[in-house]
Amino acid sequence: MMGWLQTIQRRTPLGWLQLSRERSRLLVALSGIAFADVLMFMQLGFQNALYDSNTKMSRALDADIILVSPQARNTQNLSTFSRRRLYQAQDIAGVKSAEPFYSNVITWKHPDTQKETSIQVIAFNPDRPALNLPEVNQQLNELKLPDQVLFDRKSRGNYQTALTKIDQGQVVATEVERRTVTISGAFALGASFGSDGILIASDQTFLHFFPKRDAASASLGLIHVKPGYDAKQVATELDAYLPNDVRVLTHQEYIQFEESFWKSESPIGFIFGMGTGMAFVVGVVIVYQVLSTDVNSHLKEYATFKAMGYRNQYLLAIVFEEALILAFLGFIPGFVLPIGLYQLAAKATALPIYMTTVRAIAVLILTVIMCMISGAIATRKLQSADPADMF
């Protein structure tokens, strides 16, 4: 170990000296790496934002444990299970409350244009807040009146006129399944892949919308555990206690369940994975070009070093030193630029897109691998540094 450190300390930092003497070459390499990094950050950022936006509803649920039908696929296709399971759940010691939650997709008339579009309706007992959204919880009293709903102001589509009226406190009425409903307020959640927007209703209103559906079948069961009990522990007990026609998940597991649905069933992962891969390849090609040009232009010097008795490893180390320096230097602009671009993109697309530490570390590692691959290919040129041709 000491020997190693000493060797490194004694060694002339040739890679760095070569790079810093060739300013324009260095600049090309760094812009190439920064470009590849920006692309990777944008692709991964969008991918994450899309997963986030699809699990927003699940994240907003106010519960420690969630019961769901084994047939459920995602928030828009939850299927149902018997409400009896919720009563049974209360038999378990740690369970404080178990409330039903309803969700379904419905056709309604756009309040401005009267055109029919589909929208997701979620519902629960307004006496028992089911969402961690203060904006919604302040308006729960409105829902207690029949056929009153709250509307997602971040829904996809142009609802400008209706939203202006709602904000001015005017009554906006429209039709859902030939029933007249009143939009009494708004909240912000945002569109996702599965739905263009969300309406929140009381459980009673919901059952009016879907007369064929009976109150005894719930889409989700929202369970709170008593203080001092561990959600994971209680979930295991519930799972053992309840029959197989219902799945027991902790809130975190439920979010992961929905995320993994979108990861496997939507093209998001493939599209953005491919985009990231292409950026990586572009980076490898650019860095390879720079490094091989650099090796080529120093072949005579390298052959001289070999003639002096330097081993081939010494020359390999120069190339890899350059690759590492490029990776770390190129990562700096490659990391800073996306922070600004994320803000622009977030404004333009209404998607929750922002920098995360995990992603920054991942891209840094990818950058190092990218430069190492380029370096490894570039070292093949070193073979032509033959000291016998020096005299």
Next chain:
Amino acid sequence: MSPVISIHNLNHFFGQGQLRKQVLFDVNLEINAGEIVIMTGPSGSGKTTLLTLVGGLRSAQSGHLQVLGQELCGAGAGELTLARRHNGYIFQAHNLHNSLTALQNVKMGLELHNHLSVADMQTQAAAMLEHVGLGNRLHYYPDDLSGGQKQRVAIARALVSRPKIVLADEPTAALDSKSGRDVVTLMQTLAKEQGCTILLVTHDNRILDIADRIVTMEDGKLTGNSVLAAA
């Protein structure tokens, strides 16, 4: 005194099969420690080939080639690399590294020798440059030095590690006659101080007087082998 370089019946071939061509024929040569030997001869006669064999830059194929007591004929690549560390090379072109200052270039000649600390390498490299008259050019890059100055840096790089043998292939070919003369005189002085052996290939008749002995290569055979009277 045992010879530093001892060559017996050395043959060398280039190419394979039909294209195989012999360039060295039964070469015999012994060089003693501290001798300065100049090799002359027409272009294409095999001088450079012999020099690369002695220097371990090429592997010798047949015959005997002993350098500092080590047989290089049939030596492996690793042995050759280590053998090269005993020699100082001076090329026709200076072959300095453009991204390194004069001082850093000379330091490269020391880095291979593990017993020196960073500070020692620094002082020795600077002292060597001082010695070749470039004490005021330590931090100049090769691009900012004249041809003669660059060749002097190259000599400093070759001699800084006090090699037993110095091999030089037409070191003055790229220089005007004045700086060519200066460079060779410098080599001679330094070699005498350090007690090293020099094998120098040249076409330049004006510098023959520095030699203890002149050998002539013709069509791959060593012919003339004249000892000069000590000056």
